[in-house]
Amino acid sequence: MPTFVYMTRCDGCGQCVDICPSDILHIDPVTRRAYNIEPNMCWECLPCVKACPQNAIDVRGYADFAPLGHSVRVRRDEEKGVIAWRIIFRNGRKDMELLAPITTKPWREHIPKLADVPAPSQEMRDSHLLFNEPKYIRMDDGGLHTLKSNGLKMVAGVESY
Amino acid sequence: MAFKTIIEDDIDILVAGAGLGGTGAAFEARYWGQNKKIVIAEKANIMRSGAVSQGLYAINCYMGTRFGENNPEDHVRYARIDLMGMVREDLLFDMARHVDSTVHQFEEWGLPLMRDPKTGAYQREGRWQIMIHGESYKPIVADAAKKSADKVFNRICVTHLLMDESNPNRVAGAVGFNVRTGNYHVFKSKTVICGAGGASNIFKPRSVGEGAGRVWYAPWSSGSAYGLMIGAGAKMTQMENRIVLARFKDGYGPVGAYFLHLKTYTQNGYGEEYESKWFPALEEMVGKRYLDIEASHLTHRPIPTCLRNHALINEVNAGRGPIHMVTMEAFQDPHLEEIGWHNFLGMTVGQAVLWAATDVDPKHENPELTTSEPYVMGSHATGCGAWCSGPEDVSPPEYFWGYNRMTTVEGLFGAGDAVGGTPHAFSSGSFTEGRLAAKAACQYIDDGKAEGIVVSDEQINRRKEEIYKPMEHYKVYRNEITAGSVNPNYINPRQGLDRLQKLMDEYCGGVTVSYMTNDKLLNIGLKKMKVMEEDLEKLAAENIHELLRAWELKHRHMTAEAVFQHTLFREETRWPGYYYRGDHMKVDDENWHVLTVSRRDPETGEYTMEKAPCYHLVDA
Numbered sequence: 001m002p003t004f005v006y007m008t009r010c011d012g013c014g015q016c017v018d019i020c021p022s023d024i025l026h027i028d029p030v031t032r033r034a035y036n037i038e039p040n041m042c043w044e045c046l047p048c049v050k051a052c053p054q055n056a057i058d059v060r061g062y063a064d065f066a067p068l069g070h071s072v073r074v075r076r077d078e079e080k081g082v083i084a085w086r087i088i089f090r091n092g093r094k095d096m097e098l099l100a101p102i103t104t105k106p107w108r109e110h111i112p113k114l115a116d117v118p119a120p121s122q123e124m125r126d127s128h129l130l131f132n133e134p135k136y137i138r139m140d141d142g143g144l145h146t147l148k149s150n151g152l153k154m155v156a157g158v159e160s161y
Numbered sequence: 162m163a164f165k166t167i168i169e170d171d172i173d174i175l176v177a178g179a180g181l182g183g184t185g186a187a188f189e190a191r192y193w194g195q196n197k198k199i200v201i202a203e204k205a206n207i208m209r210s211g212a213v214s215q216g217l218y219a220i221n222c223y224m225g226t227r228f229g230e231n232n233p234e235d236h237v238r239y240a241r242i243d244l245m246g247m248v249r250e251d252l253l254f255d256m257a258r259h260v261d262s263t264v265h266q267f268e269e270w271g272l273p274l275m276r277d278p279k280t281g282a283y284q285r286e287g288r289w290q291i292m293i294h295g296e297s298y299k300p301i302v303a304d305a306a307k308k309s310a311d312k313v314f315n316r317i318c319v320t321h322l323l324m325d326e327s328n329p330n331r332v333a334g335a336v337g338f339n340v341r342t343g344n345y346h347v348f349k350s351k352t353v354i355c356g357a358g359g360a361s362n363i364f365k366p367r368s369v370g371e372g373a374g375r376v377w378y379a380p381w382s383s384g385s386a387y388g389l390m391i392g393a394g395a396k397m398t399q400m401e402n403r404i405v406l407a408r409f410k411d412g413y414g415p416v417g418a419y420f421l422h423l424k425t426y427t428q429n430g431y432g433e434e435y436e437s438k439w440f441p442a443l444e445e446m447v448g449k450r451y452l453d454i455e456a457s458h459l460t461h462r463p464i465p466t467c468l469r470n471h472a473l474i475n476e477v478n479a480g481r482g483p484i485h486m487v488t489m490e491a492f493q494d495p496h497l498e499e500i501g502w503h504n505f506l507g508m509t510v511g512q513a514v515l516w517a518a519t520d521v522d523p524k525h526e527n528p529e530l531t532t533s534e535p536y537v538m539g540s541h542a543t544g545c546g547a548w549c550s551g552p553e554d555v556s557p558p559e560y561f562w563g564y565n566r567m568t569t570v571e572g573l574f575g576a577g578d579a580v581g582g583t584p585h586a587f588s589s590g591s592f593t594e595g596r597l598a599a600k601a602a603c604q605y606i607d608d609g610k611a612e613g614i615v616v617s618d619e620q621i622n623r624r625k626e627e628i629y630k631p632m633e634h635y636k637v638y639r640n641e642i643t644a645g646s647v648n649p650n651y652i653n654p655r656q657g658l659d660r661l662q663k664l665m666d667e668y669c670g671g672v673t674v675s676y677m678t679n680d681k682l683l684n685i686g687l688k689k690m691k692v693m694e695e696d697l698e699k700l701a702a703e704n705i706h707e708l709l710r711a712w713e714l715k716h717r718h719m720t721a722e723a724v725f726q727h728t729l730f731r732e733e734t735r736w737p738g739y740y741y742r743g744d745h746m747k748v749d750d751e752n753w754h755v756l757t758v759s760r761r762d763p764e765t766g767e768y769t770m771e772k773a774p775c776y777h778l779v780d781a
Contacts, residue, residue: 002374002511021205021214022374022381023316023340023709037706039378040373044511045215047208059510061518062372065411072510072518083296085506087513091520098502102297105271111305114191125604128255128552130596131192136262138227145226145233145258146554151232152286153781154251154557156774158754161246161450 002042002059003049005034009056016048016057019158025057050076076102163683165344166625169312172350173197174602176310176320176595177335178204178385180211181299182540183356183590183596184306184576185263186602190354193603199310202317202337202348204709205381207303211358211542212379213588216296218507219417220274221587223264223291224257227280228312233257237778240585243465245451245735245748247399247756248544249582250778251551251560252572256583263593264291273300287421289585291399294611296507302592316340319385320712321624322353322393322573326615331571332393333614343705345625351611352572352602356595359545359578360720362658364451365666365673366534368411375511377413378458378536381713386546386579387537388716391723394763395568396548398581398756398773400720400729403535404543405676405739407466407473410529411485414512416486418504423491427473427530429481439472446737447748466542470532470738474675477531484530488523498524504511534672535665535740537724539578540591543739545724546581548758548773551575552597557776564605566598569760572611574598582756631711632704638701651701654710657693661714664689665721669728670740679743683729690722690777694766719761723768727757730770 003025005016010033016025019036025048032055034044034057049057059072069090076083085098116133127144134143147153176183178199190199203210207654224231236257237250268274273294275284279550283291307313319337326333334350361363361378374380391397395593408416419425427700429435437454444452447468472485492498501523516520521528539546547568551560566574576598577591586594605611631654638650646653652660665671668686670678678686702708733749755772762769 002371003472006408010361019206019209021210021379023205039371042374043215043347043380044375044514045209046510048216057512061511061514062368062370062375064368064370064372064381066372066515066518068518070514072517074510074632078352083506085513087502089517089520089522093520094517094522096502098499098506100294100296100503100507101273102294103271103301104268104269104273107271107297107300108304108308110652111270111301111308114188115195115309117192119195120193125193125607128554130259130262130600131189132266133259133262136265137259138261139265140227142226145254146658147254147778147781150232150234151781152778154555154776155779156557156776158246158450158750158775161241161754 002039002044002062003036003057004060006056009054011054015051019047019051049074057086167344168347169200170349171198172200174199174346175335175348175350175353176201177355178357179207179306180356180358181213181591182595185592186354186356186576186599187306187310189596190599193600201310201313201321203315204318206315207313208300213299216507217298217588218295218504219286219290219292220264220589221290222260222585222590226261234778242463243542244584245465250776251556252583253387254555255552256586256593260589260593264589270301272298275621281617286418300628317346318709318712321627322389323616326617327613332573333616338628340709347621349616350605354574354576354598354602355386355389355579356576357385357389358382360717361536362719363537363661363665363717364534364671365662367672377533378538383713383716384720385716389721390547390568391719391761393570395570395573396758396760397723398548398758399544400723402543402545403537403739405470405535406533407530408533409472409512410531412512412515413504413533414509416443419486423497423501425486425491427484427486429476430483431481435476436472439475443468443471453725467736467738474532485527486530487527489527492524520647537720539581542584544582544584546579547575549580549657559774565601574602613715631700632708635701635703651699652696654702654707654714657700657714661718661721669725676740677743683725687725688724723759726759726768731757
């Protein structure tokens with residue numbers, strides 16, 4: 001199956017159950033551990049793998065086209081804001097480590113709470129502007145593009161294609 | 162069944178489905194409606210739901226007006242060319258003029274956008290694409306939505322929209338069930354912004370067995386955007402315009418960065434360039450307006466995606482497959498090699514898994530490409546979705562009825578895959594559409610348009626009964642058989658999905674027929690779809706999880722029927738490489754330079770089809 005859970009590592013905490021977008025990680029009522037109930041609805045997207053505090057979840061390529069014996073492992077570190085990957089080929093000849101940032105800022109802090117920002121004026125409401133516009137469109141004082149400002153009009157039919 | 166009914170009342174804005182479109186809507190709605198009640202209902206967990214669940218390595222829609230790169234109308238022309246003319250240019254222009262402000266906010270929130278060290282501008286992958294380290298794209302935008310929303314209901318599968326009983330063409334909220342507790346949830350709301358997804362898995366996939374999950378678009382994209390809106394009687398547009406993707410074989414890993422940034426290219430199994438030899442005949446088929454090789458050479462005018470697919474499909478059918486992506490040159494540069502791998506890890510981990518499993522090192526071997534099964538969606542290089550109003554300062558009268566991104570159902574708005582005619586929105590454009598819809602929804606409420614909504618207990622109870630029917634059905638008939646899944650009284654959701662996929666594949670132009678169909682096949686398919694609709698009344702769900710799959714299947718079926726109707730209606734082959742009407746193998750501009758619009762009568766299930774004028778932006 002695409003993602004699977006190692007028996008000796010899973011403690012049944014349910015973090016993977018909580019995050020799986022496809023609703024296919026469930027807790028087995030007998031073993032009290034998580035497992036992939038529907039591998040053919042698994043996207044190998046890996047939020048379950050990243051969320052597991054025990055590193056108990058791994059991925060084994062789809063059986064219909066992926067031979068056994070490979071490894072793609074991941075550690076997502078929220079505190080450091082990075083994700084680390086290790087890819088090992090089936091023949092062992094390639095063993096790659098790759099690192100990428102996942103954020104540049106402390107989580108959530110720089111997202112504005114729009115309930116607390118000054119309310120939009122009536123003029124703003126009547127305009128076609130969105131929050132933070134026009135400034136954020138070009139990060140200067142330019143306005144919103146309109147048909148008029150850009151010298152355009154809409155004409156129906158193939159002749160105007 | 163002993164499931165509780167939980168009613169959330171007095172909602173102003175209900176966001177149904179919170180991928181990129183829905184999170185944009187929830188975030189922005191708070192600014193225009195600081196005292197309004199904003200609620201999200203999401204089938205999964207918004208931190209990792211939707212098509213961007215595993216992340217993205219690029220933002221594919223960014224104008225860069227701040228760096229003097231493009232104007233909104235440039236993007237409109239690009240999308241128009243790519244979709245063979247069939248787009249809503251008012252909606253596209255509107256999205257494009259706002260999208261940069263969305264992207265600049267993403268950067269401020271912490272999304273790592275790469276910069277070109279020389280110019281300081283964002284690192285371009287192509288003219289419209291910028292490169293990002295987007296593994297946490299979804300958690301970041303979900304945090305923004307959470308900061309704005311009053312309540313987030315995760316794990317609620319929304320099955321139906323509620324309708325106003327004093328005005329049957331006005332929305333009144335939505336209903337669904339919790340996929341953990343099974344409880345029935347009723348959301349009474351003045352407006353609904355539908356941010357649900359497009360449809361994977363309605364055409365038979367190339368993969369078999371376990372690999373059926375490795376679809377290009379997420380397997381949980383169940384066409385609910387269309388299922389919900391069609392069910393409420395909203396008009397749809399361009400539902401025939403399914404998309405076929407040329408991607409790395411089996412893993413469906415993305416090719417954008419490979420073509421544009423790594424400068425890899427394709428060749429046939431014998432190492433030959435193949436694309437150009439199919440173009441003269443194709444030029445005949447679609448006309449010079451849409452494919453003009455000389456002009457493309459001189460002006461770098463892009464060749465539509467579907468036409469490039471056409472060349473690939475024909476080369477393979479001529480016996481000169483497989484098609485290879487030539488990576489061996491680019492991958493000698495260690496920096497480019499690293500980008501090639503990061504690209505997969507950031508958005509299609511399965512492709513990296515596959516190459517590791519098959520020892521395909523693109524530095525030493527050129528990987529295979531193939532064309533995928535078709536998908537029905539509205540935010541990538543195609544524009545299926547609801548027929549929505551545009552903004553009043555851009556839209557011609559046929560495209561404008563009061564509120565931006567409002568469907569033909571009053572109070573029902575769309576974003577992302579839900580909005581028709583707006584291809585090439587991608588992640589940033591979908592979020593932007595959500596923002597536009599949110600502002601308009603607040604205006605709609607402030608204008609008093611949502612006064613006097615009536616929802617009776619009868620409607621709420623009727624939907625409840627309908628929702629749990631597959632579980633009831635299972636309970637009643639399960640013990641008629643000893644064990645197993647073969648029962649003369651019901652089918653389970655997987656069996657139903659298999660039937661739908663086979664039917665769509667064979668009659669509506671799937672992969673096993675090389676994307677070919679005609680009027681005869683479509684009419685047979687439509688009959689079978691009606692019979693299947695009867696069987697869907699006998700779906701059986703053993704548990705809550707299967708109930709989720711049952712409703713996903715019903716939404717997929719509703720979507721698929723619209724695809725059939727639209728494909729039958731448009732009597733031409735507008736997008737060779739996406740699908741072919743064997744009985745009309747050419748582009749027919751005289752009759753079909755129009756957008757197709759459908760409505761399914763919610764009472765009778767009957768379809769009516771119409772043509773709508775196709776407007777283009779031209780110099781004034």
